[in-house]
Amino acid sequence: MSKTIDLDLVRHIGKLSRIALSEQEVGTFAAQLAGILEYFGKLQELDTEGVEPMAHAVQLHNVLADDVPGESLTPEQALANAPDRDGDFFKVPKVIGDSQ
Amino acid sequence: MTAILDLSAVELRDAISRGELSAVEAARAYLAAIEKTEPQVQAFNEVHADRALGRAAQIDADRAAGKPPGPLAGVPLAVKDNLCMTHGRTTCSSKMLADFRAPYTATAVAKLEDAGAVILGKTNLDEFAMGSSTENSGFRPTRNPWDLSRVPGGSSGGSAAAVAARQCAAALGSDTGGSIRQPAAFCGIVGLKPTYGRVSRFGLVAYGSSLDQIGPLTRDVTDAALLTRAIAGHDERDSTSVPRDVPDYLASVDKPIEGLRVGLPGEFFSDALDAEIGAAIRAAAGAYESAGAKLVDVSLPHSRIDRDADGKLSSYAVACYYIVAMAEASSNLARYDGVHYGHRTAGKVEDIVELFSRSRAEGFGPEVKRRIMLGSYTLSAGYYDAYYNKALKVRRLIQNDFDRAFEACDVILAPASPTPAFRLGEKTSDPLTMYLADIYTISVNLAGLPGLTVPAALGRDGLPIGMQLIGPVFSEETLFRAARMYEQAGGVRRLTPPAMAP
Structure with missing residues:
Protein backbone atom coordinates (compact mmCIF):
# COMPACT_ATOMS: atom_id res chain seq x y z
CA MET A 1 0.00 0.00 0.00
CA SER A 2 2.25 2.75 -1.26
CA LYS A 3 0.67 5.98 -0.16
CA THR A 4 1.49 9.35 -1.59
CA ILE A 5 0.99 12.24 0.73
CA ASP A 6 0.15 15.52 -0.89
CA LEU A 7 0.56 18.86 0.81
CA ASP A 8 -3.18 19.29 1.37
CA LEU A 9 -3.33 15.98 3.20
CA VAL A 10 -0.51 17.07 5.52
CA ARG A 11 -2.38 20.34 6.21
CA HIS A 12 -5.48 18.27 6.96
CA ILE A 13 -3.61 15.96 9.37
CA GLY A 14 -2.15 19.06 11.04
CA LYS A 15 -5.69 20.34 11.60
CA LEU A 16 -6.86 16.98 12.96
CA SER A 17 -3.88 17.00 15.33
CA ARG A 18 -4.42 20.64 16.37
CA ILE A 19 -0.87 21.55 15.38
CA ALA A 20 -0.37 24.75 13.34
CA LEU A 21 2.16 23.98 10.59
CA SER A 22 4.36 26.41 8.68
CA GLU A 23 4.50 25.92 4.91
CA GLN A 24 8.07 24.71 5.30
CA GLU A 25 6.97 22.07 7.83
CA VAL A 26 4.18 20.94 5.49
CA GLY A 27 6.78 20.22 2.80
CA THR A 28 9.22 18.41 5.12
CA PHE A 29 6.52 16.33 6.82
CA ALA A 30 4.94 15.34 3.48
CA ALA A 31 8.15 13.58 2.42
CA GLN A 32 8.85 12.06 5.84
CA LEU A 33 5.32 10.85 6.52
CA ALA A 34 5.11 9.26 3.06
CA GLY A 35 8.28 7.25 3.75
CA ILE A 36 7.04 6.09 7.14
CA LEU A 37 3.57 5.17 5.84
CA GLU A 38 5.16 3.16 3.06
CA TYR A 39 7.07 1.23 5.72
CA PHE A 40 3.81 0.68 7.63
CA GLY A 41 2.30 -0.69 4.42
CA LYS A 42 4.60 -3.69 4.78
CA LEU A 43 2.04 -5.21 7.18
CA GLN A 44 -0.34 -5.72 4.24
CA GLU A 45 1.91 -8.62 3.14
CA LEU A 46 0.73 -10.60 6.18
CA ASP A 47 -2.42 -12.69 6.16
CA THR A 48 -4.34 -11.73 9.29
CA GLU A 49 -7.65 -13.28 8.30
CA GLY A 50 -9.47 -14.43 11.45
CA VAL A 51 -6.84 -13.00 13.84
CA GLU A 52 -8.35 -11.26 16.86
CA PRO A 53 -6.90 -7.71 17.27
CA MET A 54 -4.88 -7.32 20.47
CA ALA A 55 -4.99 -3.89 22.11
CA HIS A 56 -3.37 -4.99 25.36
CA ALA A 57 -0.73 -7.63 26.05
CA VAL A 58 -1.85 -8.58 29.56
CA GLN A 59 -5.40 -9.85 30.07
CA LEU A 60 -7.09 -7.91 32.83
CA HIS A 61 -10.72 -8.24 33.75
CA ASN A 62 -12.80 -5.27 34.73
CA VAL A 63 -11.08 -3.48 37.55
CA LEU A 64 -13.67 -2.02 39.88
CA ALA A 65 -13.19 0.41 42.72
CA ASP A 66 -15.49 0.99 45.65
CA ASP A 67 -17.75 3.95 44.98
CA VAL A 68 -16.43 6.14 47.76
CA PRO A 69 -14.94 9.60 47.39
CA GLY A 70 -11.16 9.57 47.76
CA GLU A 71 -8.44 12.14 47.90
CA SER A 72 -8.19 14.44 44.91
CA LEU A 73 -6.39 17.63 43.95
CA THR A 74 -7.57 20.85 45.54
CA PRO A 75 -8.67 23.60 43.11
CA GLU A 76 -5.47 25.45 44.00
CA GLN A 77 -3.30 22.43 43.08
CA ALA A 78 -5.25 21.83 39.88
CA LEU A 79 -4.83 25.44 38.82
CA ALA A 80 -1.22 25.82 39.91
CA ASN A 81 0.18 25.19 36.40
CA ALA A 82 -2.59 26.99 34.48
CA PRO A 83 -1.25 29.49 31.92
CA ASP A 84 -4.19 31.77 32.78
CA ARG A 85 -6.97 31.65 35.35
CA ASP A 86 -9.91 33.60 36.64
CA GLY A 87 -10.59 32.73 40.27
CA ASP A 88 -11.17 28.97 40.40
CA PHE A 89 -11.52 28.69 36.60
CA PHE A 90 -9.13 28.04 33.72
CA LYS A 91 -9.29 31.10 31.46
CA VAL A 92 -9.43 30.74 27.68
CA PRO A 93 -10.22 33.07 24.77
CA LYS A 94 -13.81 33.44 23.62
CA VAL A 95 -15.02 29.98 22.46
CA ILE A 96 -18.20 30.94 20.60
CA GLY A 97 -17.07 33.70 18.31
CA ASP A 98 -18.77 35.82 15.63
CA SER A 99 -16.98 33.84 12.95
CA GLN A 100 -18.62 30.52 13.88
CA MET B 1 35.88 9.56 48.16
CA THR B 2 36.62 7.56 44.99
CA ALA B 3 35.90 4.28 46.75
CA ILE B 4 32.29 5.35 47.31
CA LEU B 5 31.74 5.64 43.56
CA ASP B 6 33.08 2.10 43.11
CA LEU B 7 30.35 0.59 45.29
CA SER B 8 27.24 -0.95 43.78
CA ALA B 9 23.83 0.02 45.14
CA VAL B 10 23.71 -3.15 47.24
CA GLU B 11 27.20 -2.51 48.64
CA LEU B 12 26.39 1.13 49.37
CA ARG B 13 23.18 0.16 51.13
CA ASP B 14 25.09 -2.42 53.21
CA ALA B 15 27.88 0.01 54.14
CA ILE B 16 25.41 2.73 55.12
CA SER B 17 23.18 0.31 57.05
CA ARG B 18 26.19 -0.93 59.02
CA GLY B 19 27.31 2.61 59.75
CA GLU B 20 30.61 2.28 57.85
CA LEU B 21 29.58 5.14 55.62
CA SER B 22 27.03 7.91 56.10
CA ALA B 23 24.29 8.64 53.61
CA VAL B 24 25.49 12.25 53.55
CA GLU B 25 29.01 11.14 52.53
CA ALA B 26 27.54 9.03 49.74
CA ALA B 27 25.34 11.88 48.50
CA ARG B 28 28.25 14.33 48.62
CA ALA B 29 30.50 11.97 46.64
CA TYR B 30 27.91 11.63 43.90
CA LEU B 31 27.07 15.36 43.82
CA ALA B 32 30.82 16.05 43.42
CA ALA B 33 30.99 13.49 40.59
CA ILE B 34 28.07 15.19 38.87
CA GLU B 35 29.76 18.56 39.18
CA LYS B 36 32.93 17.15 37.65
CA THR B 37 31.56 15.23 34.66
CA GLU B 46 17.91 19.29 37.15
CA VAL B 47 20.09 18.36 40.15
CA HIS B 48 18.36 18.50 43.54
CA ALA B 49 21.53 18.90 45.64
CA ASP B 50 20.01 20.53 48.73
CA ARG B 51 17.07 18.19 48.92
CA ALA B 52 19.33 15.14 48.40
CA LEU B 53 21.63 16.22 51.23
CA GLY B 54 18.62 16.89 53.46
CA ARG B 55 17.15 13.44 52.77
CA ALA B 56 20.55 11.82 53.33
CA ALA B 57 20.92 13.61 56.68
CA GLN B 58 17.46 12.33 57.65
CA ILE B 59 18.48 8.73 56.84
CA ASP B 60 21.61 9.11 58.97
CA VAL B 79 15.13 9.61 37.90
CA LYS B 80 14.13 10.07 34.27
CA ASP B 81 12.39 13.41 33.84
CA ASN B 82 9.11 11.91 32.63
CA LEU B 83 8.44 10.61 36.14
CA CYS B 84 6.49 13.07 38.25
CA MET B 85 7.95 14.44 41.46
CA THR B 86 6.42 17.20 43.52
CA HIS B 87 9.93 18.55 44.05
CA GLY B 88 11.37 20.53 41.14
CA ARG B 89 10.03 20.37 37.61
CA THR B 90 8.85 17.45 35.49
CA THR B 91 9.62 18.53 31.94
CA CYS B 92 9.76 15.37 29.75
CA SER B 93 12.59 17.37 28.09
CA SER B 94 9.89 19.29 26.25
CA LYS B 95 9.42 23.03 25.90
CA MET B 96 5.73 22.20 26.41
CA LEU B 97 6.42 21.31 30.07
CA ALA B 98 9.53 23.44 30.67
CA ASP B 99 8.01 24.94 33.83
CA PHE B 100 5.61 22.17 34.84
CA ARG B 101 5.47 21.31 38.53
CA ALA B 102 3.73 18.01 39.17
CA PRO B 103 1.08 17.95 41.91
CA TYR B 104 1.97 14.36 42.86
CA THR B 105 4.93 11.96 42.86
CA ALA B 106 5.07 8.80 40.75
CA THR B 107 4.44 5.60 42.73
CA ALA B 108 7.77 4.06 41.61
CA VAL B 109 9.69 7.13 42.82
CA ALA B 110 7.75 7.28 46.10
CA LYS B 111 8.50 3.59 46.70
CA LEU B 112 12.23 4.17 46.17
CA GLU B 113 12.20 7.06 48.63
CA ASP B 114 10.20 5.01 51.14
CA ALA B 115 12.93 2.36 50.83
CA GLY B 116 15.52 5.00 51.80
CA ALA B 117 16.85 6.03 48.39
CA VAL B 118 18.18 9.57 47.92
CA ILE B 119 17.06 11.12 44.63
CA LEU B 120 19.81 13.30 43.16
CA GLY B 121 17.84 14.78 40.28
CA LYS B 122 16.00 14.34 37.00
CA THR B 123 17.65 13.06 33.82
CA ASN B 124 17.40 14.07 30.19
CA LEU B 125 15.38 12.09 27.60
CA ASP B 126 14.12 12.27 24.05
CA GLU B 127 11.14 14.62 24.24
CA PHE B 128 8.20 12.71 25.78
CA ALA B 129 10.34 9.53 25.51
CA MET B 130 10.06 9.57 21.71
CA GLY B 131 13.43 8.66 20.29
CA SER B 132 16.42 6.35 20.43
CA SER B 133 19.36 8.71 20.98
CA THR B 134 18.30 11.50 23.40
CA GLU B 135 18.96 13.91 20.51
CA ASN B 136 15.20 14.65 20.40
CA SER B 137 15.46 16.32 23.81
CA GLY B 138 13.94 19.80 23.59
CA PHE B 139 16.85 21.10 25.68
CA ARG B 140 20.17 19.47 24.66
CA PRO B 141 21.57 16.06 23.68
CA THR B 142 23.25 13.88 26.31
CA ARG B 143 26.65 12.36 25.44
CA ASN B 144 27.78 8.75 25.78
CA PRO B 145 30.40 8.53 28.58
CA ALA B 162 24.44 9.06 34.45
CA VAL B 163 24.82 5.45 35.66
CA ALA B 164 27.72 4.73 33.28
CA ALA B 165 29.46 8.01 34.19
CA ARG B 166 29.12 7.21 37.94
CA GLN B 167 26.96 10.27 38.54
CA CYS B 168 24.52 8.06 40.49
CA ALA B 169 24.51 4.52 41.85
CA ALA B 170 21.52 3.56 39.68
CA ALA B 171 18.56 5.21 37.95
CA LEU B 172 14.97 4.80 36.84
CA GLY B 173 13.93 4.94 33.21
CA SER B 174 10.86 4.08 31.17
CA ASP B 175 10.64 1.69 28.23
CA THR B 176 7.94 1.86 25.53
CA GLY B 177 9.88 0.22 22.68
CA GLY B 178 13.38 -0.26 24.10
CA SER B 179 13.99 3.03 25.91
CA ILE B 180 15.65 1.33 28.90
CA ARG B 181 17.30 -1.65 27.18
CA GLN B 182 18.83 0.08 24.15
CA PRO B 183 20.54 2.92 26.11
CA ALA B 184 21.68 0.37 28.72
CA ALA B 185 23.36 -1.54 25.86
CA PHE B 186 24.92 1.64 24.44
CA CYS B 187 26.30 2.65 27.85
CA GLY B 188 27.53 -0.78 29.03
CA ILE B 189 25.11 -1.16 31.95
CA VAL B 190 22.14 -3.31 32.99
CA GLY B 191 18.55 -2.30 32.19
CA LEU B 192 15.22 -4.06 32.79
CA LYS B 193 11.88 -3.51 31.07
CA PRO B 194 9.57 -5.34 33.49
CA THR B 195 6.47 -7.31 32.48
CA TYR B 196 3.62 -4.98 31.55
CA GLY B 197 1.69 -4.44 34.79
CA ARG B 198 4.58 -5.40 37.11
CA VAL B 199 5.34 -1.76 38.04
CA SER B 200 2.73 0.96 38.55
CA ARG B 201 2.70 3.60 35.84
CA PHE B 202 1.04 6.14 38.12
CA GLY B 203 2.96 9.39 37.70
CA LEU B 204 4.76 8.29 34.53
CA THR B 218 22.01 -0.28 37.12
CA ARG B 219 25.69 -1.27 37.12
CA ASP B 220 25.06 -4.96 37.63
CA VAL B 221 22.33 -7.59 37.73
CA THR B 222 22.15 -7.74 41.53
CA ASP B 223 21.36 -4.02 41.70
CA ALA B 224 18.64 -4.47 39.08
CA ALA B 225 17.08 -7.18 41.27
CA LEU B 226 17.22 -4.83 44.29
CA LEU B 227 15.57 -1.90 42.50
CA THR B 228 12.93 -4.00 40.78
CA ARG B 229 11.88 -5.52 44.09
CA ALA B 230 11.54 -1.97 45.48
CA ILE B 231 9.35 -0.55 42.69
CA ALA B 232 7.20 -3.57 41.69
CA GLY B 233 3.72 -4.36 42.94
CA HIS B 234 0.07 -3.54 42.58
CA ASP B 235 -1.10 0.07 42.90
CA GLU B 236 -4.75 0.97 42.99
CA ARG B 237 -3.91 4.21 41.19
CA ASP B 238 -2.87 2.25 38.07
CA SER B 239 -5.66 -0.14 37.11
CA THR B 240 -3.31 -1.95 34.70
CA SER B 241 -0.88 -2.87 37.47
CA VAL B 242 -1.30 -6.55 38.29
CA PRO B 243 -2.17 -7.76 41.79
CA ARG B 244 0.51 -10.39 42.16
CA ASP B 245 3.14 -11.02 44.83
CA VAL B 246 6.61 -9.60 44.26
CA PRO B 247 9.33 -12.24 44.76
CA ASP B 248 12.50 -11.34 46.67
CA TYR B 249 14.59 -11.12 43.52
CA LEU B 250 17.71 -10.24 45.49
CA ALA B 251 17.50 -13.37 47.66
CA SER B 252 17.51 -15.71 44.64
CA VAL B 253 19.73 -13.84 42.17
CA ASP B 254 22.91 -15.83 42.91
CA LYS B 255 21.21 -19.21 42.48
CA PRO B 256 22.07 -20.66 39.05
CA ILE B 257 19.23 -22.26 37.13
CA GLU B 258 19.65 -26.01 36.76
CA GLY B 259 19.00 -27.15 33.18
CA LEU B 260 18.32 -23.63 31.85
CA ARG B 261 17.04 -23.71 28.25
CA VAL B 262 18.30 -20.70 26.27
CA GLY B 263 16.40 -20.01 23.05
CA LEU B 264 18.12 -18.45 20.05
CA PRO B 265 15.65 -16.98 17.52
CA GLY B 266 17.11 -17.48 14.05
CA GLU B 267 15.20 -14.42 12.79
CA PHE B 268 17.39 -12.16 14.98
CA PHE B 269 20.66 -13.50 13.61
CA SER B 270 20.26 -12.73 9.90
CA ASP B 271 22.94 -10.80 8.00
CA ALA B 272 21.13 -7.64 9.12
CA LEU B 273 22.96 -7.94 12.44
CA ASP B 274 26.32 -6.20 12.97
CA ALA B 275 28.97 -8.95 12.73
CA GLU B 276 30.70 -8.00 15.97
CA ILE B 277 27.43 -7.98 17.93
CA GLY B 278 26.42 -11.31 16.42
CA ALA B 279 29.77 -12.79 17.47
CA ALA B 280 29.41 -11.40 21.02
CA ILE B 281 25.92 -12.89 21.44
CA ARG B 282 27.06 -16.26 20.08
CA ALA B 283 30.00 -16.19 22.51
CA ALA B 284 27.54 -15.52 25.32
CA ALA B 285 25.47 -18.48 24.15
CA GLY B 286 28.66 -20.55 24.33
CA ALA B 287 29.27 -19.36 27.89
CA TYR B 288 25.76 -20.51 28.83
CA GLU B 289 26.40 -23.90 27.30
CA SER B 290 29.64 -24.22 29.28
CA ALA B 291 27.69 -23.35 32.42
CA GLY B 292 25.36 -26.29 31.79
CA ALA B 293 22.56 -24.56 29.92
CA LYS B 294 20.96 -26.10 26.86
CA LEU B 295 20.79 -24.05 23.64
CA VAL B 296 17.55 -24.34 21.69
CA ASP B 297 16.66 -22.95 18.26
CA VAL B 298 13.39 -21.03 18.40
CA SER B 299 11.47 -19.06 15.81
CA LEU B 300 9.86 -15.61 15.93
CA PRO B 301 8.68 -15.26 12.32
CA HIS B 302 6.76 -12.00 12.79
CA SER B 303 9.74 -10.33 14.47
CA ARG B 304 12.04 -11.32 11.61
CA ILE B 305 14.69 -8.76 10.67
CA ASP B 306 15.98 -8.49 7.11
CA ARG B 307 17.65 -6.03 4.82
CA ASP B 308 15.53 -4.85 1.93
CA ALA B 309 16.82 -4.04 -1.58
CA ASP B 310 18.24 -0.62 -0.64
CA GLY B 311 19.98 -1.98 2.45
CA LYS B 312 17.46 -0.68 4.99
CA LEU B 313 16.53 -2.93 7.91
CA SER B 314 13.08 -4.32 7.57
CA SER B 315 10.73 -5.84 10.15
CA TYR B 316 6.99 -6.36 10.59
CA ALA B 317 7.40 -5.73 14.30
CA VAL B 318 8.80 -2.23 13.70
CA ALA B 319 5.85 -1.29 11.48
CA CYS B 320 3.41 -2.79 13.99
CA TYR B 321 5.04 -1.07 16.95
CA TYR B 322 5.17 2.41 15.46
CA ILE B 323 1.53 2.27 14.32
CA VAL B 324 0.38 1.25 17.82
CA ALA B 325 2.71 3.62 19.69
CA ARG B 335 -4.04 16.76 26.80
CA TYR B 336 -1.42 19.41 26.01
CA ASP B 337 -3.76 22.20 24.99
CA GLY B 338 -2.27 25.36 26.45
CA VAL B 339 -5.22 25.62 28.85
CA HIS B 340 -4.75 23.39 31.89
CA VAL B 353 -8.80 26.09 18.28
CA GLU B 354 -6.11 28.54 17.24
CA LEU B 355 -4.96 28.71 20.86
CA PHE B 356 -4.59 24.89 20.91
CA SER B 357 -2.90 24.73 17.52
CA ARG B 358 -0.41 27.55 18.09
CA SER B 359 0.48 26.41 21.64
CA ARG B 360 1.10 22.86 20.42
CA ALA B 361 3.08 24.07 17.38
CA GLU B 362 5.38 26.08 19.66
CA GLY B 363 5.60 23.57 22.52
CA PHE B 364 6.30 20.31 20.65
CA GLY B 365 9.49 19.42 18.76
CA PRO B 366 9.50 17.83 15.28
CA GLU B 367 9.54 14.14 16.33
CA VAL B 368 6.59 14.60 18.70
CA LYS B 369 4.68 16.40 15.94
CA ARG B 370 5.42 13.58 13.48
CA ARG B 371 4.17 10.92 15.88
CA ILE B 372 1.01 12.79 16.82
CA MET B 373 0.23 13.45 13.16
CA LEU B 374 0.85 9.87 12.06
CA GLY B 375 -1.23 8.62 14.98
CA SER B 376 -4.10 10.94 14.09
CA TYR B 377 -3.87 9.77 10.49
CA THR B 378 -3.81 6.00 11.17
CA LEU B 379 -6.76 6.36 13.54
CA SER B 380 -8.80 8.54 11.18
CA ALA B 381 -11.88 7.35 9.31
CA GLY B 382 -10.96 5.32 6.23
CA TYR B 383 -7.49 4.30 7.48
CA TYR B 384 -8.29 2.75 10.86
CA ASP B 385 -8.66 -0.79 9.47
CA ALA B 386 -5.73 -0.61 7.08
CA TYR B 387 -3.27 0.61 9.70
CA TYR B 388 -4.35 0.52 13.34
CA ASN B 389 -6.56 -2.55 13.33
CA LYS B 390 -4.12 -4.39 11.07
CA ALA B 391 -1.30 -3.60 13.51
CA LEU B 392 -3.34 -4.94 16.45
CA LYS B 393 -3.77 -8.23 14.59
CA VAL B 394 -0.06 -8.45 13.81
CA ARG B 395 0.58 -7.67 17.47
CA ARG B 396 -1.28 -10.86 18.39
CA LEU B 397 0.75 -12.86 15.87
CA ILE B 398 3.94 -11.50 17.46
CA GLN B 399 2.74 -12.54 20.93
CA ASN B 400 1.72 -15.99 19.63
CA ASP B 401 5.27 -16.47 18.30
CA PHE B 402 6.70 -15.79 21.76
CA ASP B 403 4.17 -18.12 23.44
CA ARG B 404 5.26 -20.90 21.10
CA ALA B 405 8.97 -20.17 21.64
CA PHE B 406 8.58 -20.33 25.43
CA GLU B 407 7.22 -23.87 25.16
CA ALA B 408 10.75 -24.86 24.11
CA CYS B 409 12.93 -22.51 26.18
CA ASP B 410 13.01 -20.60 29.49
CA VAL B 411 14.69 -17.45 28.19
CA ILE B 412 15.44 -16.04 24.76
CA LEU B 413 18.92 -14.66 24.14
CA ALA B 414 18.95 -11.80 21.61
CA PRO B 415 20.85 -8.70 20.59
CA ALA B 416 19.76 -5.45 22.27
CA SER B 417 20.47 -3.19 19.28
CA PRO B 418 21.58 -3.62 15.66
CA THR B 419 24.79 -1.60 16.21
CA PRO B 420 26.82 -0.20 19.12
CA ALA B 421 26.35 3.50 20.01
CA PHE B 422 26.26 5.67 16.89
CA ARG B 423 27.56 9.20 16.46
CA LEU B 424 25.55 12.30 17.26
CA GLY B 425 23.84 13.52 14.11
CA GLU B 426 24.29 10.20 12.31
CA LYS B 427 20.57 9.36 12.17
CA THR B 428 18.81 12.67 12.76
CA SER B 429 18.10 13.53 9.12
CA ASP B 430 15.87 10.49 8.47
CA PRO B 431 13.30 9.64 11.18
CA LEU B 432 12.76 6.11 9.84
CA THR B 433 16.46 5.27 10.19
CA MET B 434 16.25 6.29 13.85
CA TYR B 435 13.17 4.07 14.38
CA LEU B 436 15.19 1.05 13.28
CA ALA B 437 17.52 1.46 16.27
CA ASP B 438 14.72 -0.21 18.30
CA ILE B 439 14.42 -3.20 16.02
CA TYR B 440 15.50 -5.83 18.59
CA THR B 441 13.58 -4.45 21.56
CA ILE B 442 10.10 -3.45 20.33
CA SER B 443 8.47 -6.86 19.98
CA VAL B 444 8.97 -7.39 23.73
CA ASN B 445 6.77 -4.34 24.49
CA LEU B 446 4.13 -5.41 21.99
CA ALA B 447 3.92 -8.82 23.73
CA GLY B 448 4.07 -7.31 27.26
CA LEU B 449 7.12 -9.41 28.21
CA PRO B 450 10.04 -8.62 30.50
CA GLY B 451 13.39 -7.91 28.80
CA LEU B 452 16.75 -7.50 30.50
CA THR B 453 19.83 -5.99 28.84
CA VAL B 454 23.26 -6.79 30.25
CA PRO B 455 26.73 -6.02 28.90
CA ALA B 456 27.93 -8.88 26.67
CA ALA B 457 31.39 -7.67 25.71
CA LEU B 458 33.55 -4.66 24.92
CA GLY B 459 33.84 -4.18 21.18
CA ARG B 460 36.77 -3.26 18.92
CA ASP B 461 36.13 0.48 19.13
CA GLY B 462 36.10 0.31 22.91
CA LEU B 463 32.31 0.56 22.89
CA PRO B 464 30.17 -1.75 24.98
CA ILE B 465 27.96 -4.37 23.32
CA GLY B 466 24.77 -5.37 25.09
CA MET B 467 22.70 -8.51 24.96
CA GLN B 468 19.09 -9.07 25.84
CA LEU B 469 17.39 -11.84 27.80
CA ILE B 470 13.64 -12.12 27.21
CA GLY B 471 11.28 -14.25 29.28
CA PRO B 472 7.58 -15.08 29.59
CA VAL B 473 5.37 -12.68 31.56
CA PHE B 474 6.39 -12.31 35.23
CA SER B 475 9.63 -14.25 34.75
CA GLU B 476 11.84 -11.44 36.11
CA GLU B 477 13.30 -13.77 38.73
CA THR B 478 14.44 -16.19 36.00
CA LEU B 479 15.91 -13.32 33.96
CA PHE B 480 17.97 -12.02 36.90
CA ARG B 481 19.27 -15.48 37.78
CA ALA B 482 20.07 -16.28 34.13
CA ALA B 483 21.84 -12.93 33.69
CA ARG B 484 23.78 -13.44 36.90
CA MET B 485 24.89 -16.84 35.59
CA TYR B 486 26.44 -15.03 32.63
CA GLU B 487 28.19 -12.52 34.90
CA GLN B 488 29.60 -15.41 36.91
CA ALA B 489 30.53 -17.46 33.84
CA GLY B 490 33.05 -14.86 32.77
CA GLY B 491 30.71 -12.24 31.34
CA VAL B 492 31.64 -8.61 31.73
CA ARG B 493 30.36 -6.78 34.79
CA ARG B 494 30.52 -3.25 36.14
CA LEU B 495 32.17 -1.71 33.13
CA THR B 496 33.54 1.79 33.63
CA PRO B 497 34.20 4.13 30.72
CA PRO B 498 37.92 5.03 30.79
CA ALA B 499 37.23 8.77 30.76
CA MET B 500 34.95 8.47 33.80
CA ALA B 501 37.26 6.33 35.93
CA PRO B 502 38.25 8.07 39.15
Missing part, protein backbone atom coordinates in the same frame (compact mmCIF):
# COMPACT_ATOMS: atom_id res chain seq x y z
CA GLU B 38 28.25 16.93 33.92
CA PRO B 39 29.77 19.59 31.61
CA GLN B 40 30.80 16.76 29.25
CA VAL B 41 28.00 14.23 29.73
CA GLN B 42 24.96 16.52 30.24
CA ALA B 43 22.80 13.77 31.65
CA PHE B 44 20.72 15.86 34.05
CA ASN B 45 17.88 18.31 33.49
CA ALA B 61 19.54 10.59 61.81
CA ASP B 62 17.01 7.74 61.57
CA ARG B 63 19.80 5.19 61.76
CA ALA B 64 21.34 6.95 64.75
CA ALA B 65 17.92 6.87 66.44
CA GLY B 66 17.79 3.09 65.97
CA LYS B 67 15.27 2.98 63.13
CA PRO B 68 15.89 -0.05 60.89
CA PRO B 69 17.39 1.08 57.58
CA GLY B 70 15.35 0.54 54.39
CA PRO B 71 16.46 -1.76 51.57
CA LEU B 72 17.86 1.24 49.68
CA ALA B 73 19.08 3.21 52.70
CA GLY B 74 21.14 6.15 51.48
CA VAL B 75 21.57 4.95 47.89
CA PRO B 76 21.86 7.98 45.55
CA LEU B 77 19.67 7.56 42.46
CA ALA B 78 18.63 9.53 39.38
CA TRP B 146 32.31 5.92 26.54
CA ASP B 147 32.80 8.34 23.65
CA LEU B 148 31.49 11.88 23.94
CA SER B 149 30.99 12.12 20.17
CA ARG B 150 28.41 9.33 20.39
CA VAL B 151 24.83 9.14 21.64
CA PRO B 152 23.92 7.33 24.87
CA GLY B 153 20.87 5.79 23.18
CA GLY B 154 17.36 6.68 24.17
CA SER B 155 14.97 7.60 25.24
CA SER B 156 16.32 7.01 28.79
CA GLY B 157 19.73 8.28 27.60
CA GLY B 158 20.20 10.67 30.52
CA SER B 159 19.62 7.89 33.08
CA ALA B 160 21.89 5.43 31.22
CA ALA B 161 24.69 7.98 30.79
CA VAL B 205 3.84 10.82 31.85
CA ALA B 206 1.96 8.70 29.31
CA TYR B 207 3.29 8.05 25.81
CA GLY B 208 2.03 4.61 24.65
CA SER B 209 -0.13 3.40 27.51
CA SER B 210 -0.35 -0.27 26.46
CA LEU B 211 3.45 -0.42 26.07
CA ASP B 212 5.00 1.86 28.74
CA GLN B 213 6.77 0.37 31.77
CA ILE B 214 9.11 1.87 34.36
CA GLY B 215 12.32 -0.02 35.14
CA PRO B 216 15.82 0.24 36.60
CA LEU B 217 19.17 1.05 34.98
CA MET B 326 1.89 6.64 17.50
CA ALA B 327 -1.85 6.01 17.73
CA GLU B 328 -1.64 5.87 21.51
CA ALA B 329 0.63 8.94 21.55
CA SER B 330 -1.76 11.03 19.45
CA SER B 331 -4.48 10.31 21.98
CA ASN B 332 -2.33 10.73 25.11
CA LEU B 333 -0.74 13.98 23.97
CA ALA B 334 -4.11 15.57 23.18
CA TYR B 341 -0.95 23.34 32.11
CA GLY B 342 2.05 23.55 29.85
CA HIS B 343 3.05 26.08 27.21
CA ARG B 344 0.51 28.61 25.92
CA THR B 345 1.29 30.75 22.90
CA ALA B 346 1.94 34.41 23.65
CA GLY B 347 0.67 35.30 20.18
CA LYS B 348 -2.75 36.79 19.53
CA VAL B 349 -5.35 34.13 18.72
CA GLU B 350 -8.85 34.44 17.27
CA ASP B 351 -10.44 31.45 18.96
CA ILE B 352 -9.75 28.43 21.14
